[in-house]
Amino acid sequence: MGEIFRAEDVYVKRGENLVLKGFNLAVGEGEKLLLLGPNGSGKTTFFEVVVGFVKPERGRLLFMGKPVEAESDFRLLRRKVGYVFQDPESQILMPTVEEEIAFGLLNLGMPRSKIREEVEMVLSAFGISHLKRKFTHELSWGEKRLLSIASIAVMKPELFLLDEPFAGLDERGVRIVASFLKEYDKAVILASHTELNFFEDWDKFYLRAD
Ligand SMILES: Nc1ncnc2c1ncn2[C@@H]1O[C@H](COP(=O)(O)OP(=O)(O)O)[C@@H](O)[C@H]1O
Numbered sequence: 001m002g003e004i005f006r007a008e009d010v011y012v013k014r015g016e017n018l019v020l021k022g023f024n025l026a027v028g029e030g031e032k033l034l035l036l037g038p039n040g041s042g043k044t045t046f047f048e049v050v051v052g053f054v055k056p057e058r059g060r061l062l063f064m065g066k067p068v069e070a071e072s073d074f075r076l077l078r079r080k081v082g083y084v085f086q087d088p089e090s091q092i093l094m095p096t097v098e099e100e101i102a103f104g105l106l107n108l109g110m111p112r113s114k115i116r117e118e119v120e121m122v123l124s125a126f127g128i129s130h131l132k133r134k135f136t137h138e139l140s141w142g143e144k145r146l147l148s149i150a151s152i153a154v155m156k157p158e159l160f161l162l163d164e165p166f167a168g169l170d171e172r173g174v175r176i177v178a179s180f181l182k183e184y185d186k187a188v189i190l191a192s193h194t195e196l197n198f199f200e201d202w203d204k205f206y207l208r209a210d
């Protein structure tokens with residue numbers, strides 16, 4: 001199995017504190033991982049490092065076997081790594097649901113007729129077809145959460161990062177997202193502060209709070 005992403009000996013400072021201290025993680029093609037740890041343990045920080053929003057003090061990142069260092073490396077990585085923010089409101093950019101889902105595909109240069117098809121499919125997969133023409137600022141928190149996940153899922157990232165994706169979701173939402181992720185055929189790293197028993201067969205990485 002080919003390796004998609006690896007973090008080696010990563011140290012990250014936030015303010016005065018070292019949040020990640022020699023953190024190591026590797027994920028292979030189609031592999032599913034849980035990143036577990038209490039509030040403040042650095043789960044979000046780790047994702048921000050992966051996509052280049054936060055620069056580590058020390059350590060190495062490799063994406064598909066190549067070092068990720070310069071901003072141009074991170075730009076390439078971000079085309080293939082989908083990141084669902086912990087806060088859906090800071091992720092959603094577009095006025096309507098359908099535009100939000102189409103946005104990433106437009107950026108990737110997909111033809112419009114194909115985009116329409118993909119948007120319909122992902123709306124249906126996440127049970128939000130009825131929200132298609134809604135204004136994003138009018139959605140409920142849970143609806144925003146589903147939209148933020150669907151709008152990344154539609155791009156079929158090689159590595160799918162999800163930061164506390166179940167927070168604020170009702171039972172139906174949890175079921176939809178969990179079954180989507182279980183069946184997703186590419187790599188996934190899901191960060192959570194609680195153990196998730198429906199992913200008991202996924203490998204686990206733990207972060208500590210200290
Ligand atoms: N922009 C920032 N500036 C200073 N400290 C930060 C910043 N972002 C996060 N932190 C601190 O880094 C630590 C890890 O935060 P975070 O990565 O959000 O943890 P988690 O996602 O596991 O809850 C926390 O102590 C938090 O207060």
Ligand SMILES: [Mg+2]
Pocket residue numbers: 043044045086163
């Ligand atoms: Mg977090």
